[in-house]
Amino acid sequence: xxxxxxxxxxxxxxxxxxxxxxxxxxWSAYGISGFEALSAPGAIPLVTTAVMVVCGAxxxxxxxxxxxxxxxxxxxxxxxxPVIVTILAILAYALALKPLGFLxxxxxxxxxxxxxxRGGSLLRAAIQSLLIxxxxxxxxxIVFTVLMPPGIVPEAEIIAWVKSLFAGGGx
Amino acid sequence: MTFSLLSLxxxxxxxxxYVGAIPGLSVTMAVSILISFTFSWDVYPALALMIGIYMxxxxxxxxxxxxxxxxxxxxxxxxALDGYPMAQKGLAGEAIGIVTVVSFIGGFVGxxxxxxxxxxxxxxxxxxxxxxxxxxxxxxxxxVGSLSGESLVKGIFAGALGVGLGSVGMDPLTFTxxxxxxxxxxxAGVSFxxxxxxxxxxxxxxxxxHTLNSPVIKQKIGRIVPSWPLVRKHLPLGMQTSSIGTxxxxxxxxxxxxxxxIAYDHATRVTKNPEVPFGKGAVEGxxxxxxxxxxxxxxxxxxxxxxxxxxDAVTAIMIGALFIHGLNPGPMLMVDQPDMFWFIVSxxxxxxxxxxxxxxTGIRAFVKxxxxxxxxxxxxxxxxxxxGAYAVSNxxxxxxxxxxxxxxxxxxxxxxxxxxxxxxxxxLSRLLDDNWRRAIISDQESLWMLLKGTLMSPxxxxxxxxxxxxxxxKTPLWGMIFRKRAA
Numbered sequence: 001x002x003x004x005x006x007x008x009x010x011x012x013x014x015x016x017x018x019x020x021x022x023x024x025x026x027w028s029a030y031g032i033s034g035f036e037a038l039s040a041p042g043a044i045p046l047v048t049t050a051v052m053v054v055c056g057a058x059x060x061x062x063x064x065x066x067x068x069x070x071x072x073x074x075x076x077x078x079x080x081x082p083v084i085v086t087i088l089a090i091l092a093y094a095l096a097l098k099p100l101g102f103l104x105x106x107x108x109x110x111x112x113x114x115x116x117x118r119g120g121s122l123l124r125a126a127i128q129s130l131l132i133x134x135x136x137x138x139x140x141x142i143v144f145t146v147l148m149p150p151g152i153v154p155e156a157e158i159i160a161w162v163k164s165l166f167a168g169g170g171x
Numbered sequence: 172m173t174f175s176l177l178s179l180x181x182x183x184x185x186x187x188x189y190v191g192a193i194p195g196l197s198v199t200m201a202v203s204i205l206i207s208f209t210f211s212w213d214v215y216p217a218l219a220l221m222i223g224i225y226m227x228x229x230x231x232x233x234x235x236x237x238x239x240x241x242x243x244x245x246x247x248x249x250x251a252l253d254g255y256p257m258a259q260k261g262l263a264g265e266a267i268g269i270v271t272v273v274s275f276i277g278g279f280v281g282x283x284x285x286x287x288x289x290x291x292x293x294x295x296x297x298x299x300x301x302x303x304x305x306x307x308x309x310x311x312x313x314x315v316g317s318l319s320g321e322s323l324v325k326g327i328f329a330g331a332l333g334v335g336l337g338s339v340g341m342d343p344l345t346f347t348x349x350x351x352x353x354x355x356x357x358x359a360g361v362s363f364x365x366x367x368x369x370x371x372x373x374x375x376x377x378x379x380x381h382t383l384n385s386p387v388i389k390q391k392i393g394r395i396v397p398s399w400p401l402v403r404k405h406l407p408l409g410m411q412t413s414s415i416g417t418x419x420x421x422x423x424x425x426x427x428x429x430x431x432x433i434a435y436d437h438a439t440r441v442t443k444n445p446e447v448p449f450g451k452g453a454v455e456g457x458x459x460x461x462x463x464x465x466x467x468x469x470x471x472x473x474x475x476x477x478x479x480x481x482x483d484a485v486t487a488i489m490i491g492a493l494f495i496h497g498l499n500p501g502p503m504l505m506v507d508q509p510d511m512f513w514f515i516v517s518x519x520x521x522x523x524x525x526x527x528x529x530x531x532t533g534i535r536a537f538v539k540x541x542x543x544x545x546x547x548x549x550x551x552x553x554x555x556x557x558x559g560a561y562a563v564s565n566x567x568x569x570x571x572x573x574x575x576x577x578x579x580x581x582x583x584x585x586x587x588x589x590x591x592x593x594x595x596x597x598x599l600s601r602l603l604d605d606n607w608r609r610a611i612i613s614d615q616e617s618l619w620m621l622l623k624g625t626l627m628s629p630x631x632x633x634x635x636x637x638x639x640x641x642x643x644x645k646t647p648l649w650g651m652i653f654r655k656r657a658a
Contacts, residue, residue, distance in 0.1 A: 011586050018328070025335060025350070032349050038616050039608040041342035044600075045349055048331040048338070055328035062322075078585060082380045087578060090373070090553060094570045097561070110550050117383060118546035132551055136558065146562040 007066040009074040015060045022052035082117060089113050101151020102141075106133045176219045180518055183223020184525040188533070190224060191231025191244055198228030198244060202488045214496035214511075219518050221492065225485050226522035229427050229468050230274045230530060233461055234537060237266045241375045241552070245367070245598065246427030246464040248591045249435040253449065253456030260452060264534055268395040269454060270461045271530035272402055273409050277462030278523040280413035281420065281469030286516050289473050289505075299422065301609035302625055306634035307422065308603040311429040313641050314436050316592040323642075325588045333596015334603060336361055343601075344608065356568060363597050365560045365572040370590045372556035373577020376549050378584055383545050395534050401454070408438060408455060409462045416463030420470020427464035427471075428595065434463030436641075469519055475500055476512055 026049040032042030072078070093109040100108075110129035115122045140146045141155075142162075150156070191198055202221050232244030237254030250270065257266040299307075312334070316326025339350045340360030351357040412434035419430035438449075438459035445453040475486040493500050498511070505512050560573035580590050614620040625631040643649050 008586060010582075014582055014586050028350055028352070029335075032347060038611045038618065041345050041347040041349060043611075044604045044607055045335060045338050048334045051331040052328055052335065055324045055331065058324050059322075059328065062324075077381075080381065082383060083377050083581075086377060086380060086549075086553070087574075090557065090574055090577075093554075093557060094567060094574065097557075097570070098567060102558075106554055110554060113550040113553075114547055117380075117549065118544060128547060132554075136554065140558055140562070146558070147565050148558070148561065 005066060006070040006072075007063060007068050008070065009072055009078050011066075012060075012063050015056070015063045019053065019056040019060050022049060022056045025049040026053050085116060086113065097151075098149045099151055101153045101155070102148035103133060103137065103153050103155075104151065106136070176216060176518075177521065179216050179219040180223045180521045181525045183220040184227035184522045185223075185529050187224035187227025187229075188231035188234070188526070188529055191228035191247075192234040192537070198225055198232075198485055202485050214493070214498065215514060217492060217496070218489070218515065221485075221489055222515065222518040223522045223525070225489075226278065226465070226468055226519060227526055227529070229464050230271070230278075230461075230526050232464075233270045233274070233457075234267060237270065238263055238537075239375070239552070241371050244427075245594055246431050246467070247460070248428065248594070249431045249460035250457060252435070253447075253451070253453045256450070256452035257457075262452070264395050265397070266452075266457060267534050267537075268531065269397045269401065269405075270457050271527060271534075272397055273405070273458045274461045274465040274530070275523055275527040276402075276406070276409050277413045277416055277465035278468065278519070278526065280410065280462070281417045281466035282516060282519045282523060284414075284417040284466070285469040285472055285519070289477055289512075298630065300624075300628065300631065301606040301613065302621065303628075303631050303634055304422075304606040305603055305610055306625075306631065306638055307429075308599040308606070310634060310638050310641070311432060311599060312592055312595055313638060314432050316589065322587065326592050329583070329588050329590065330592035330596045333593040333598075334600045335596075336366060336593070337363075337597040337600020338604060344605075361597075362560075362564070362569045362572060365569040366576050366597055367594050368556045368560045369573040369576030370580040370593060372552060372559070373573060374580030374584055374590065376553050376556070377577065377581040379545060379549055383549075395531055405454060405458045408441065409458050411441070412437060412459040413462040413466040416466030417470040419463070420467025421473040427467040428598065430463040430467040430470070431460035432591075432595075434459040465523075472515060472519070476504060476515065 026046070029042055029045035029049045032045055033040035034042065035046075036042070075081075089109060089112060093105055096105045096108075107126075107129050110132055111122065111126045114128060115125040118125065137148075141148055142159075187198065202224055229244065229246055232242055232247035233250045233254065236242040236247040236251035237258050240251050240255040242248045242251050254266050254270070257263065312330035313327070316323060316330045335350070337360075339357055341347070341351075341358055342349055348358065415434045415437060416427070416430040419433060420426060435456060438455045442449075442453070442455045445455050447453045449456050471486045475490060490500050498504065498508070556573065556577075557570055560569045561567065580593075583590060583593075611618075611621060614624055625635050
């Protein structure tokens, strides 16, 4: 029944990491309450991590049985440059979100990433980003009242100004 | 029912469709945010808006499942299995059209069941023992593990990982720390929404970077409203899965997600010769989960209104809303305030009709999303994912969790691990843990007594043998036995 697909680059390392991680979690689960009782707080964690160890070992065994010869390459098929750049961009976005604020960070994130992934004019990417950020801000901040970090933007003043516009229109 | 209430149901349903469809926004989140600004309203308009969002949101989750392979909600996980292959073939309009109609049918069956059989079904649900809930949870994880991946072992691994993740934090019964490693940040547990957005939003976004330069499939949306023969052909299956959805939805702690998966499994078993194989764009693979998850919406109200026990997370929030308005959901609510029961039933029925109208008329604009260049769409999805994760508790920690799970989920996908069981495991972790402990304590910590009790009870025995059957039927042993018999 087994398909003899070749082993993908990094698959062995990942599956080995899964087994080692599961063993560590099993040890941690044992540390919760040991084999104290079947209703102990560690009972379900112990069973689930034991299941992970057994399944992880079976998966590793199957991986070892696969042929190591493959046309795939790690840098092309598993971790190509756009994936690495995107992960780093999300990380940079998360780091800058609080100090800079939602509006400028989102604009920079979208402009940079759209510009990188699509290529071509950065101005076009900036205009698209501006429209998208404005729409998201309207839906999340104004309609759903989700609090986003204001950062360097005087958000309270902007919202007060928008509200005063509506208040003015109502009188 | 006044015009303002009708408008609120319509507005809620319309908003719900988009809330459910946008990755990173959840119905649970939207309804919980709504509580904060409907606090000063009367109970009826507040409920009308929430019911609209709930009904529209469960349906809306299917849209991104079909168009982007990112289920907008856990209830749409099974929909993606056949919906996305249909969109890849340029049949997104047809897929959304049939999903809209069958969601309406499922919703209608659920509402009728709520109105007619509420007391009977509630009576059935109350007979469930803790061991039955435990077995139901195991059944759900095993089903999704066997359905959504290349190997059952990887599915079970993913499900166990999810249950483990769900148990991180303080044990609610004994306040013992579990998998916290002495850090304060882990004592409150791992945010389910962060795990879900990471696994389904970020990892899918990263996966799609591999095919960034592939041509965008123009979605042919010539026919949105499905033909009557097509609907009639799938009506028997739809009625069966609607019933499954109502019953599963009525079980506290379970919801549209499990209902949809069980219904999908039911469809794979009863459909002998689908025109297109399951997983490749079978219409039956859309009919089953979508009728079931919309039927489960009304099902979830049954234990809420008759027992005061929420059917799922959204009805749990609605119970909170009723408490805020000085009402006490439970058996006496139906006796003391029958109008409240009938108001909810009629609001659900109206929301179901609005869902059909908005669902069938808004597809063309919505389908345009997939025709956007992926280089623009993907950064927007990633941005929405970050915003959604942040909005859970206004905390950047959840954003880091989301990113971590996104990258981890990306590698899991690359190496053939299904992600559905991880999410289901996280959702069901508490249900499994609590009910296992209740069951084993009531059987005096004896495994033998637990097994005996399971086999003596018809309900438990059926669930137990279902678990065994599904497990065995997906192992090589099953194939060996049947090959031998065939030979």
